[in-house]
Amino acid sequence: MSNAETELNQVSVQVAVLAPGEERAATVTAALEDEWTAVARSARDELGDDPACLVVATDPTTDADLLTAAATVDAPVVVFADADPAAVRRLAAFDGFVRDDGTDGAADRLADEVAWQVAGDDYPTALRERATTVTRLHRVATELVGCESETAVYEAAVRAAEGILELDLVGIDVAENGYFVPVAVSGDMEEKGYAGAGQIAVDEGIAGETYQTGTSIVVDDVLDLDRDDLALDGDDPEYRSILSVPVGDFGVLQAGSPDPHAFDDRDRELVELLMTHVAETVERLRAETRLRREHDRLSALFENVPDPAVRFALVDGELQVQEVNPAFESTFGWASAEVVGEDIDEYIVPDGFEDEAASLNEKLLAGESLQVVSRRKTEDDVRDFLLHVVPFERGERSLQGFAIYTDITEEKQRQRELERQNERLDAFASIVSHDLRNPLSIAQGYVDLAEETGEPEHFDEIRRAHGRMNTLVDDLLTLARQGDVVGEAEPVDLDSVTTQAWASVRTGDATLSVADAVTVAADRDRLVELLENLFRNAVTHGTDEEDDPADTEGPSGRRPDGEPLHVSVGSLPDHQGFYVADDGIGYDGDDPDRILESGFTTSEVGTGFGLTIVREIAEAHGWSVDVVDDDGLRFEFVVGQNGTR
Numbered sequence: 001m002s003n004a005e006t007e008l009n010q011v012s013v014q015v016a017v018l019a020p021g022e023e024r025a026a027t028v029t030a031a032l033e034d035e036w037t038a039v040a041r042s043a044r045d046e047l048g049d050d051p052a053c054l055v056v057a058t059d060p061t062t063d064a065d066l067l068t069a070a071a072t073v074d075a076p077v078v079v080f081a082d083a084d085p086a087a088v089r090r091l092a093a094f095d096g097f098v099r100d101d102g103t104d105g106a107a108d109r110l111a112d113e114v115a116w117q118v119a120g121d122d123y124p125t126a127l128r129e130r131a132t133t134v135t136r137l138h139r140v141a142t143e144l145v146g147c148e149s150e151t152a153v154y155e156a157a158v159r160a161a162e163g164i165l166e167l168d169l170v171g172i173d174v175a176e177n178g179y180f181v182p183v184a185v186s187g188d189m190e191e192k193g194y195a196g197a198g199q200i201a202v203d204e205g206i207a208g209e210t211y212q213t214g215t216s217i218v219v220d221d222v223l224d225l226d227r228d229d230l231a232l233d234g235d236d237p238e239y240r241s242i243l244s245v246p247v248g249d250f251g252v253l254q255a256g257s258p259d260p261h262a263f264d265d266r267d268r269e270l271v272e273l274l275m276t277h278v279a280e281t282v283e284r285l286r287a288e289t290r291l292r293r294e295h296d297r298l299s300a301l302f303e304n305v306p307d308p309a310v311r312f313a314l315v316d317g318e319l320q321v322q323e324v325n326p327a328f329e330s331t332f333g334w335a336s337a338e339v340v341g342e343d344i345d346e347y348i349v350p351d352g353f354e355d356e357a358a359s360l361n362e363k364l365l366a367g368e369s370l371q372v373v374s375r376r377k378t379e380d381d382v383r384d385f386l387l388h389v390v391p392f393e394r395g396e397r398s399l400q401g402f403a404i405y406t407d408i409t410e411e412k413q414r415q416r417e418l419e420r421q422n423e424r425l426d427a428f429a430s431i432v433s434h435d436l437r438n439p440l441s442i443a444q445g446y447v448d449l450a451e452e453t454g455e456p457e458h459f460d461e462i463r464r465a466h467g468r469m470n471t472l473v474d475d476l477l478t479l480a481r482q483g484d485v486v487g488e489a490e491p492v493d494l495d496s497v498t499t500q501a502w503a504s505v506r507t508g509d510a511t512l513s514v515a516d517a518v519t520v521a522a523d524r525d526r527l528v529e530l531l532e533n534l535f536r537n538a539v540t541h542g543t544d545e546e547d548d549p550a551d552t553e554g555p556s557g558r559r560p561d562g563e564p565l566h567v568s569v570g571s572l573p574d575h576q577g578f579y580v581a582d583d584g585i586g587y588d589g590d591d592p593d594r595i596l597e598s599g600f601t602t603s604e605v606g607t608g609f610g611l612t613i614v615r616e617i618a619e620a621h622g623w624s625v626d627v628v629d630d631d632g633l634r635f636e637f638v639v640g641q642n643g644t645r
Contacts, residue, residue, distance in 0.1 A: 015114060028080060031107035032114070076117035080110050086276040099272075105265055140164065141277040150282050154184035157278045161255065162186050165270055169239060169256040172247060172278075175202045175211060180252065207252045210244040216268050217244040221260040245271045248279030307406045308332060310344055314399035318343060319361060322400075331407070333379030344403075348376045364389055365399065373412075376405065384412040420616075440469065486523040486620040494518035494578055498569045501531035507539050507567075508557025515570030518578050520639060522621055530617045531569075531580065534635060537611055538567050538582040559584060572636060577623065581634035587627075596627065 015032055019025035078096040079088055085097045096113045100106050140160040147153045154172045161170040173180035179199040202211050206225075210217050219225065219242040241262035243255040253275055257263065302309055308328035312319050321339045329335055332348050339347055349357045353375060360370055370389040375382050386408050391401035443465035450458040495514045502512050512535075520527070539555050557565050567582045596615040618625040618637055628634040 028110075032111060078110070078113050078117055080106075084276055085273055086280055097273075099269055101265075103265070109265070109269075140274065141281075144277055144281040147281060147285070150285055151183065153278055153281050153285065157253070157274060158184045158186055160274060161253070161271065165267065165274070167243075167255040167267075167271075168258065168262075170253065171255075172251060172253045173200075173207065174247075174251040178202055180207060180211075183251070206242060206244050207254060210246050210252050214246045214249065216246065216272060218242075218263050218265075218268055219244075220263075223260075243267060243271060245275050247275050248283060250279075250282070253278075302402070305404065307404050309405070310403045312344070312401060312403060314365070315341075319364070319399075328405075331378055331405070332376070348378075350375055350377045350382045360387075360389070364391065364401070367391065373408065383407055383409040385409075440465070443469075486526050486617065489521040489523060489621070491519050492522045492524050492527055494520055494569060497524060497528050498531055501528045502535055502567075504528075504532050505535045505539070506555060507535060508555045510539050510557030510565040510567060513566070513568045515568055518569075518571045520578060526617045526620070530614050533611065533614050534580045535567060537614075538580075538584060538633070539565060541584070572638065577637045577639040579634055579636045581632060583632040586629045586632050596625065 017025050017029045017032070019028065076095040078098065079085070079094045080098050080100050081088070082100045082102070085099075088094065088097065096117050098106065098110045098113050100110075140156065143156055144153050147156060154174075158170050158172060161167045167186075169186055171185040172183050174183050175181075179201055181199075200207060202208055206217050206219065209215075221240050222242060223240065239256035239258055240260040241257040243263040245253045245255075245268065247253055253271065255263070255271065302311065302323070302325050305325060306327055308331045309325045310321055310328060311323040313322050314320075320341050321344050324334070324336050324339060334347055345354075345357045345361070356374060360372065360374075363370060369391065370387065372387050374385060374387055376385050376387075384407070386406040388404045388406070389401060390404075391399055443462045446458045446461040446465070449455070450462065495517060498512070498514055539557050559565055565582060565584050567580070569578065569580050571578050596611050614635070615625055621639075624638045626636045626638075628636060
């Protein structure tokens, strides 16, 4: 026991050894008993009222509560553990650190540290100098934090090793592609050409062993080793001692001295402490670099993705826009400055879809990724979108993510067209299986009668059946070939196309009038077809008279009371469209709109497709059509925003 230690012990200094278990506490206490009055403690409530020094004998990286408890005592705290001091520092504060590496000298170093913490300037000069060195190394750690590149970190570390630790020769190598690459060297090493030496594989020599095992190596005298085991590239025997310390899991620091036995455990601990700071700083810089690259990549992707995209975040319990890309601005018509910080649903969710949007937000807040088909308001109209919503950060109180809108309006239109085509195919199958078979059977029956009797009236029935089949085939071809397809719209004078259509239909004594001059944007040929079907329906069903294709005279065009049927065409109020009306017998049913359904007819000879063609031509133009039963039938076509004029 030294004189200083004796003097300190004479003042009855008590050391409390705090550990998570009694056995561990007892072991450390026994190591200190020869020099100090040490008392084992295994819990915070067992600490003395005023211990002179508190020693934590545990791995504080897993038992941080003990270290935190120790730090609350108004006394110096020394950590004695086989742990990373920097990792311990992140958990709680401490005044001294001694690595418990299991060697015989560990207890001696602990005793020295305890003496220094208790006695301060009264303890031997060597310990004061060591404490000063540790303090300077911690200041270097602050300097490293300010470095903006890995090279700057390595160079600062080499300067610290030379100036603070007084190492003669220092070099730091980083493993790249299976070889050590020098990244920083001291002045002496640079003069000897170390930076330009040949490559050393990461599994060769002492440097390789240090890197592979992650364990520091002290070589007291290189003359005791085979030359192949030397750690320094181009080792010169004039450097007798070597200290090799891992730098994280990516490099090695090596120091050399011309004197044998130049490095001891104290030197190793100090260099390890310095390299801990270096590794932490480099890993932080690399993480920041990865984050910057990822951010730049995401930013470039976000900016250039062809679909509208929104970056959102949960702010004060609400999902708010953080950023939108150019495609969003051009598609939805909202500038970034207008929607950032806002709830995007208030800008692009159309009327009637609010509940759906709220439901999607609830699922998103629950951490779900979403892929749904919905409708959104664009700058021009309401369109169909495939909505992808992907959270990229989830937390109890934080949520960030991206919403991407893929326009599938054309696909949905094709889907709806396919559905309509399927409906028409079903109708075709019905006609082929039933409606066409019926007149065909009738014709076949009258053929048999004509063959047996030779009566000419049987041939009239055959012609009538063939005419019925011809009408069915014509309507089927119209639907199959044209469907709801229209050409380019142009201003059309409704008066002229009305006259043209009326002339194409057998109307008998029925009359026509155009109430006022109307111009509508339409495909002229399809509009004529629409009117032809309406006029044909009026003179056939409005007069309660079958349109017999075999009747060469055609329908009479008179109502049941004998008066001529009258058909009128005119504009709707406020020029929102046009109407076609007749004063016939109307529709004997609850829902007049039903007559627009595919295949619906009240006639024994009707196909039920004439008004279906009317409806599809109107819808293809973007018009709505309503049927009003008021002293006859009135078909109202609402053209839309442009209306009629």
